[in-house]
Amino acid sequence: MDFARKILKIMFNLKLNKYFILLTIPTTIIINSCGKNFPVIEDLSKDKFLLVNQDSNAVIFPENFKNKIIVIGYIFTNCPDICPLTTNNMRLIQEKLSKEMISDVQLISISFDPLQDSPAVLKDYATIRNLNLKNWDFLTGEKSTIDSLTKKVGVVVIKSDSTMFDDGRKIYYYVHTDRIQLIDKEGRIRKNYIGSKINIDEIINDIKKLE
Amino acid sequence: MFKKILIVAFILELTFVNKIFSQSITIKDSWARPASKGRNSAAYFTIINKNSFGDSLVQAISNIAEKVEIHETFKTENDMMGMRAIKFISIPANSEVKLKPGGLHIMLIGLKKNITEKDSVNLKLKFKRAKEIDIKIPVKDIMKKMPH
Numbered sequence: 001m002d003f004a005r006k007i008l009k010i011m012f013n014l015k016l017n018k019y020f021i022l023l024t025i026p027t028t029i030i031i032n033s034c035g036k037n038f039p040v041i042e043d044l045s046k047d048k049f050l051l052v053n054q055d056s057n058a059v060i061f062p063e064n065f066k067n068k069i070i071v072i073g074y075i076f077t078n079c080p081d082i083c084p085l086t087t088n089n090m091r092l093i094q095e096k097l098s099k100e101m102i103s104d105v106q107l108i109s110i111s112f113d114p115l116q117d118s119p120a121v122l123k124d125y126a127t128i129r130n131l132n133l134k135n136w137d138f139l140t141g142e143k144s145t146i147d148s149l150t151k152k153v154g155v156v157v158i159k160s161d162s163t164m165f166d167d168g169r170k171i172y173y174y175v176h177t178d179r180i181q182l183i184d185k186e187g188r189i190r191k192n193y194i195g196s197k198i199n200i201d202e203i204i205n206d207i208k209k210l211e
Numbered sequence: 212m213f214k215k216i217l218i219v220a221f222i223l224e225l226t227f228v229n230k231i232f233s234q235s236i237t238i239k240d241s242w243a244r245p246a247s248k249g250r251n252s253a254a255y256f257t258i259i260n261k262n263s264f265g266d267s268l269v270q271a272i273s274n275i276a277e278k279v280e281i282h283e284t285f286k287t288e289n290d291m292m293g294m295r296a297i298k299f300i301s302i303p304a305n306s307e308v309k310l311k312p313g314g315l316h317i318m319l320i321g322l323k324k325n326i327t328e329k330d331s332v333n334l335k336l337k338f339k340r341a342k343e344i345d346i347k348i349p350v351k352d353i354m355k356k357m358p359h
Contacts, residue, residue: 130352178286178290
């Protein structure tokens with residue numbers, strides 16, 4: 001009863017101070033959106049996705065990258081149009097991080113087409129584009145693992161058109177979420193960006209806030 | 212005699228019309244993405260139609276890939292992107308149509324060899340009305356040089 005009375009008193013006081021309310025609400029919104037406090041979109045800290053990188057080394061995601069900020073993009077290598085834009089944006093992020101001497105950031109590109117994208121295919125994809133793999137891993141894995149991962153991180157992947165070769169081989173294209181994500185050092189997704197159109201300065205500033 | 216004149220006139224007209232069509236469509240700013248053997252690349256360029264009538268790009272042919280298709284990238288809700296094969300690209304009269312990343316492109320599917328920045332790709336473009344055009348497209352990692 002005492003508690004209810006206190007709440008009513010606070011509300012009464014606030015009602016009297018409408019200018020105070022008008023001032024504090026926008027200020028709180030601005031502090032929360034611009035400050036360090038990005039909302040946690042998804043917590044992956046307890047997850048252990050067993051994947052392999054372009055060198056066929058086993059990787060437990062995100063556990064192996066703990067204490068690093070992760071910039072992660074989602075691609076499939078048979079996509080010659082949108083996914084290269086995302087990959088190129090990852091490259092631009094890497095270059096800007098280097099220029100600003102920000103270390104402890106890991107870049108990851110995950111293929112959501114693991115049946116096509118073996119480690120060797122991912123290695124070729126990176127090599128032909130002269131990508132610097134010093135702090136950048138291209139990951140693939142079992143289809144069931146990739147499916148669980150994409151579901152958990154909110155990346156939607158739908159099989160769509162296909163091309164049939166003369167010898168009967170068939171490759172598929174996908175309608176998919178155009179996504180780059182920022183993951184903090186504790187393995188929590190903190191922000192989503194449009195992979196092919198990301199503002200490089202925006203994500204660099206966001207990384208600085210999470211450092 | 213009159214019949215002969217008619218035939219000559221008809222041949223001359225055909226030649227003239229053909230010449231107009233072959234000159235009226237031009238291609239500029241072409242490039243293709245680097246990609247490894249067995250994978251896919253995309254070719255981009257601008258089609259310029261100076262004719263007073265529309266045309267369509269109906270086919271692209273190249274010996275660099277197992278298949279060549281005309282594709283478009285499309286956006287759906289919730290930041291979803293996809294691409295699909297289309298039968299032709301319309302080129303309105305007196306216009307330019309740009310094939311560019313995130314939009315219309317020529318898919319080079321199942322490359323027969325690696326293509327890198329030093330290479331070029333031969334492409335034959337077939338139109339509904341204009342004469343076919345052969346172009347040599349440089350392979351460029353053009354995005355690397357793009358300001359952001």
